[in-house]
Amino acid sequence: MTPKRAGWTAGAAAAVLVAAGAITYAVAGDDGADRVPSADSADAGFARDMSVHHQQAVEMSYVVRDRTDDEEVRRLAYDIAQTQANQRGMMIGWLDLWGLPKVSSDPPMSWMGMGGAPSAGEGSLMPGMATDAEMERLGTLNGKRAEVYYLQLMTEHHKGGVHMAKGCVEKCSVGVEKRLAGGMVESQESEIRLMADLLAERGAKPRA
Template sequence: MAVAVAGVLVAAGAVTYSVAGDGGPGAEVPVAGSADAGFARDMAVHHQQAVEMSYIVRDRTTDVEVRRLAYDIAQTQANQRGMLLGWLDLWGLPKVSADGPMGWMDMAGMSGGKDGALMPGMATDTELKKLGTLNGRAAEVFYLRLMTAHHKGGIHMAEACVHKCTVDVEKRLAQGMVDAQQSEIGLMADLLKARGAKP
């Protein structure tokens, strides 16, 4: 088990390192205001909330399917977040934008940060607090609805990176996010239907 985990960490580190030289010798490092940097910063924040919500619901239900989904989302997005922040380190760029989130998409101030929701799709502080008070089916349904909206916001951002980013490995990661999260939205719709709830 330890060997397998070490192998995964080494592979993730290789992917993180490779982005610094992506595009071959002499390739330009992205600048602070680029889509590459903006996506890395914003998606790291977006992913952090998904991880938080997933750990909350894990402790609020005993349902195997929802707990498995929450675990998968938490692990995947925590790993991706590490890569995004690692790239910013390699590029020597700040992890926080002076212009606020989503400026690279020409959507700065779109959500206004109201009640902690810094970007479209993100849950508010009030919604996160409510999730932490629910149990069982109620927690499952609320989580699945919040995460469906969260994924839709994430997909919109990842699709923008696919079109605007210039670092190939980052564009590939963004496309992978789109594919995986669209699939998870379908799964969450099925889980909600099984619980007699709508997305």
């Protein structure tokens, strides 16, 4: 493994540790936050929407692990799946703790105002999310073609996730959630750079 790859792996491991610490602080009443966010707050909206966003990343990552033998892509997919599954569990746990619904009748990401947001493509629930057709196609590919398509889809997925996480950093009021969102921005931007390198090694690049 190259030093760059080793550094990225260490960073991914650190992100998981930060996430684990975040839920501990939340349960302990970090920030002295006895107040409960409202159902239409940025805190609740981010927890709901990012949970959905993360779930697709987990599914996508497990699909590609079954479609390739490449160890770097499989390791990346596993790390993304584990990290985002853990973070999703935290956010759903917060909604339970706050006694708030996990679904809303409001359009996705309405808590952000969506000013300057990347648009969701046709058939995509939120910016960056793959469509059903794209998920189905990923499940039909193997080897290098699966690797390239996954890296392209996940790059877009991360870009949408980073935009949403930055929205929480700006608008959320619960300290531990803002810190988790900030950690998401840092880790996912790092993974976007790594995926650009992996695509270049395969003679490909992110989709426009």
